[in-house]
Amino acid sequence: MYDLMRKLPIGIQTFEDIRRKNYLYVDKTALVWRMANMGKPYFLSRPRRFGKSLLLSTFESYFLGKKELFEGLAIEKMETEWKEYPVLHIDLNAEKYDKPEKLNEILSNHLTQWELKYGKGIDERTLSSRFGGVIRRACEQTGQQVVVLVDEYDKPLLQAINNLELLDDYRQTLKAFYGVLKSADRYLRFVFLTGVTKFSQVSVFSDLNQLNDISMKPPYATVCGITRQELVDTFTPELKNLSEANQLTFEETLQKMTATYDGYHFCEFAEGVFNPFSVLNSFDGCKFDSYWFQTGTPTFLVELLQKSEYDLRTLLSGIEVPVSSFAEYKMDVNNPIPLIYQSGYLTIKDYDREFQNYLLDFPNDEVRYGFMNFLVPFYTPMKNNDQGFYIGKFIQELRTGDYEAFLTRLEAFFAGIPYELNDQTERHYQVIFYLVFKLMGQFTEAEVRSSRGRADAVVKTPKYIYVFEFKLNGTAEEALKQIDEKGYLIPYKVDHREVVKIGVEFSAESRNLSRWLVEIK
Structure with a gap:
């Protein structure tokens, strides 16, 4: 570990203080x-x-x-x-x-x-x-x-x-x-x-x-925030210290910093920037954590989402919009996107020059998983301190091939949802599934889709690939048939891992999984 005596300006917003007291300055x-x-x-x-x-x-x-x-x-x-x-x-x-x-x-x-x-x-x-x-x-x-x-x-x-x-x-x-x-x-x-x-x-x-x-x-575009070059030029000793503390190479540390704190784009043509608050705190604490997200819980954003009845699956997967719908905040309860973007929870990720549409998505892993973890208690029975337990158990069961235990735990999970949280619409159930599988993506390769062109969820572990299809008031047989007929398994035909098809019935009456069928390819 390097013995760093350089001063990090965490929480210091006065330029004169930074310069006179010899704090690092980008x-x-x-x-x-x-x-x-x-x-x-x-x-x-x-x-x-x-x-x-x-x-x-x-x-x-x-x-x-x-x-x-x-x-x-x-x-x-x-x-x-x-x-x-x-x-x-x-x-x-x-x-x-x-x-x-x-x-x-x-x-x-x-x-x-x-x-x-x-x-x-x-x-x-x-x-x-x-x-x-x-x-x-x-x-x-x-x-x-x-x-x-x-x-x-x-x-x-x-x-x-x-x-x-x-x-x-x-x-x-x-x-x-x-x-x-x-x-x-x-x-x-x-x-x-x-x-x-x-x-x-x-x-x-x-x-x-x-x-x-x-x-x-x-x-x-870069007047606030830290570019990748500024990060390396200004903080190389701190990056080396962080590398040693986390047993990573220098390049691995840069990659981890990029995935966790980079990715803010305030213009479609400009380079991205790192969140300065999180960068400084990660150096100070010698670990990667959700520093920026923890400083202010976006309760008003969740309330806005709930009032608007906005489909969270669209938000969580990236949303394509014209600039007129997010550049300025309009007092429109049915469009929470401008405020979510301007608050820093979404950023510009791509631009369609022909149709002049922007793709908005989470800037990085800190915001992505911080936002989803914050949403969970508003939509599911999980409290903040339960999430690690639930998600960890879900992943362990799929890694070991114990899909029966996974589905049984998922059934118990839905049984715990308070009635007032559940409006008994198909979309509400889909949003809960969506959140669970998205959160699993922090620790394993998990994909979840809202479109009909792909399976509802795919989870990849070192030994298994699970392809899930959920049917609300349909049958497990219909779910398995759809997996075959729609060609959901085609991308995995040459993969060495065992492919597990899982068709699940979901009953609106019981508000829970009612039956499932499993086929192993």
Whole structure:
């Protein structure tokens, strides 16, 4: 094991702290300079804990002219003037927004601090008039245009997403407040707003329609997150330490890091990035774990899925959609995809140039299995601490060829589903099967399909290949016949492993497996 004394900036979102206290830093300053000098009003949406706050803090240090913090970084060779500008930095992240006055209070608090420095007009009574007055006076008093940085602009909206009255109140407040940034344009040097979502049909930005939304533009795709090259260039000692701790080669560690934490694509033409929070924590803990997923349980997303009656099998297998259906969050209970994408649980995996459709899927194994594990208690009798036991037993039984024990355990599993969880529709049963087999894929080669072109599920172990077909109110004989007639076994004809066909009857009346037949090829 390497004796590492290098400091990892876990949870540190202040650029000045990182630089003065000698924390490791992935150099994004070339992009910072480009944005600062090629445009003025920007908007960026990225998932939580993806480096948005650190990015804004970097801009703040740059516009305050703190040249010494940028020594040795790319921007040092690009910037020649290092002017100091007045910076108004608004952070909406650290408040619980459960009442209308909460948003007013935090905005007013920011304004009061700035007014102590730049003064207040006697006729400025509303939040928007006070904001406009501060911007104008800051520019007039310093002789420099003003920089406005807004961190997590949408935090109040997200917290009020299930309270339409409160959501509308916040929308009206923020619409007026952010609208000032358009009327005050002549006093502004640079504006940058960040958040998790880009809201549509709620008009938050209707008075600020000149924003340059860089969320899906290729030149800015890697402004947050860590590229593979940055990972190797910045963290090779940490990668070697992780390799030794887990008894892997350096290349195996890179592959494991890629499968677990890479895969976020914010543009169809750009390279993917690693989740920075998970990367740093894996180095710190010397193991692979679900660090990002564990920091925030997406309960509101599950509630949205349940309200929408969205077919989870489609979501869990990757979904093809036009950009209009996921790039902006619309208040549409029947389409949860935009919020799931913008929250970081789905990402762009492919693009059909002819029809201009995007394939959205889980970015990596951390999110894939974290999301499915989180879903399980909402759809099945399994609690979080039961999942490892159930899935482990299922896999052990199939590995040893004990398919009877597997099916008996699956029968007991369905018997434990509370009635209120089960709407007795075929799709609900299929979703539960789907989740179980998908979770088995963490530990063995398991495929589960929702289409009719393939078997319902295929599980491959070192000695066996199991081909499952489930029939709701059909017979086990019909299930086996379908496996043969549809040619589900053809892909495995030349495989050395024993192929086991399993046809299962599922009774809607008993809400359980009622009978099964097995044939060995």
